[in-house]
Amino acid sequence: MAAQTARRIAPAKGTLGVLCVGLGAVATTFIAGVENVRRGAAKPIGSLTQMGTIRLGKRTEGRAPLIRDFVPLADLKDLVFGAWDPVPDDAYAAARHAGVLDRHEHLEPIADFLKGIKPMPAVFDQNYVKRLEGKNVKTGKNKRELAEALRKDIRDFKARHGCDRLVMVWCASTEIFISPGPTHASLDAFEKAMDANDPTIAPSMLYAYAALQEGIPFANGAPNLTCDFPAMEALAKSKGVAIGGKDFKTGQTMVKTVLAPMFKARMLGVAGWYSTNILGNRDGEVLDDPESFKTKEESKLGVLEYILQPQLYPELYGEMYHKVRINYYPPRGDNKEGWDNIDIFGWLGYPMQIKVDFLCRDSILAAPLVLDLALFFDLAQRAGLSGIQEWLSFYFKSPQVAPGLYPEHDLFIQQTKLKNTLRYLMGEEQITHLGIEYYQEA
Numbered sequence: 001m002a003a004q005t006a007r008r009i010a011p012a013k014g015t016l017g018v019l020c021v022g023l024g025a026v027a028t029t030f031i032a033g034v035e036n037v038r039r040g041a042a043k044p045i046g047s048l049t050q051m052g053t054i055r056l057g058k059r060t061e062g063r064a065p066l067i068r069d070f071v072p073l074a075d076l077k078d079l080v081f082g083a084w085d086p087v088p089d090d091a092y093a094a095a096r097h098a099g100v101l102d103r104h105e106h107l108e109p110i111a112d113f114l115k116g117i118k119p120m121p122a123v124f125d126q127n128y129v130k131r132l133e134g135k136n137v138k139t140g141k142n143k144r145e146l147a148e149a150l151r152k153d154i155r156d157f158k159a160r161h162g163c164d165r166l167v168m169v170w171c172a173s174t175e176i177f178i179s180p181g182p183t184h185a186s187l188d189a190f191e192k193a194m195d196a197n198d199p200t201i202a203p204s205m206l207y208a209y210a211a212l213q214e215g216i217p218f219a220n221g222a223p224n225l226t227c228d229f230p231a232m233e234a235l236a237k238s239k240g241v242a243i244g245g246k247d248f249k250t251g252q253t254m255v256k257t258v259l260a261p262m263f264k265a266r267m268l269g270v271a272g273w274y275s276t277n278i279l280g281n282r283d284g285e286v287l288d289d290p291e292s293f294k295t296k297e298e299s300k301l302g303v304l305e306y307i308l309q310p311q312l313y314p315e316l317y318g319e320m321y322h323k324v325r326i327n328y329y330p331p332r333g334d335n336k337e338g339w340d341n342i343d344i345f346g347w348l349g350y351p352m353q354i355k356v357d358f359l360c361r362d363s364i365l366a367a368p369l370v371l372d373l374a375l376f377f378d379l380a381q382r383a384g385l386s387g388i389q390e391w392l393s394f395y396f397k398s399p400q401v402a403p404g405l406y407p408e409h410d411l412f413i414q415q416t417k418l419k420n421t422l423r424y425l426m427g428e429e430q431i432t433h434l435g436i437e438y439y440q441e442a
């Protein structure tokens, strides 16, 4: 396949402001992590933008630069951080509360830096996150006014920090389940619903709306509806802004989207897949509420259906029983344990089992994803890519896709899509893995 012309990409010069909605475990682990990396105190393990390479051209060419040397990404030294949270703790206190990073090794040496990041008052409503209470909250006569207050925060932050560009990443709690309805169908309906304080307009949607109105890319790390509906897609397109989500793909679902394609590739059947988790951080506490759990459950359940395609393989996957549980168990804190019991069957229907016990650290897995998303969304914006960024579905449990498309969940297809998009942006040849040219006679 012939190489094409590179896309025009504005240079990554100046300061990039990363605005986190929520200053909890994930956001503080991300921010403190970047600062430790910048000071040479730790390595950005888990971050594709910082550690990954990309093969270019034929296997015989030996070209495999670092991704960050290949595409013009913002440099870590140029990042500044802001956040909103209904809990008034600064980033140091919030990181201490989250208990993810070692206090003496990774927090005390950067305590002054973290204490300088104080959350702006949040747009928060307990009706959408039942298990949280917060005092650091904005007031306004309706939801439109709250969205306007967020827009002002964004402009003030930009001026205060001399930012050239901004990105926003939702790192806040999972809201209750909301189905897309008439208020989400068009921008006009959405704005009227903000004026009328309609309950189908959740706080997360106001952040997304504010970001898009200010021309700032928005990535959604939780499973909330947020920007996954026609009104937001239309706004993103009309403003020329990149959007994407939903729900960081970190632990159990990352594993699931690697194992399920393996079963399908070998035409092995799946009778049942039982997934359970114990988790003791604030996220676990929020997800203990059935309404927030339902939002998460939908996000976690979808992947198998799409990967295994029971409609194409009814004998292999038509009867599969899939169950996902999350149990709040405080002693473990952020150190989640995710178990999977998978009942599979092979030749002539003989049953077998696979057990996975992933003793993971939730925020350690999520933090590098926040970094990559911030840098890639900024790249997308500078490259003039607007609307849904499906090429970043690699990072999400429940990827947003264009209407009429089904999401691609297989982690390695997602990775191929991501890398081919980078090659496309830079005018390099796509890699199809055909490889017949290595065996053809001259």
Ligand SMILES: NC(=O)c1ccc[n+]([C@@H]2O[C@H](COP(=O)([O-])OP(=O)(O)OC[C@H]3O[C@@H](n4cnc5c(N)ncnc54)[C@H](O)[C@@H]3O)[C@@H](O)[C@H]2O)c1
Pocket: 021, 022, 023, 024, 025, 026, 027, 084, 085, 086, 087, 098, 122, 123, 124, 125, 129, 132, 134, 170, 171, 172, 173, 174, 203, 204, 221, 222, 223, 247, 248, 249, 250, 251, 281, 282, 283, 286, 362, 363, 365, 366
């Ligand atoms: N850690 C992972 O592996 C992972 C994976 C996928 C998704 N997520 C999602 O990422 C989000 C963050 O996870 P966490 O472990 O940091 O949770 P956390 O509870 O530690 O932090 C969330 C923060 O968001 C704040 N918040 C809630 N509503 C808000 C609002 N309207 N505006 C501003 N701030 C608000 C909370 O006060 C809290 O400080 C959760 O929704 C979680 O489900 C995490």
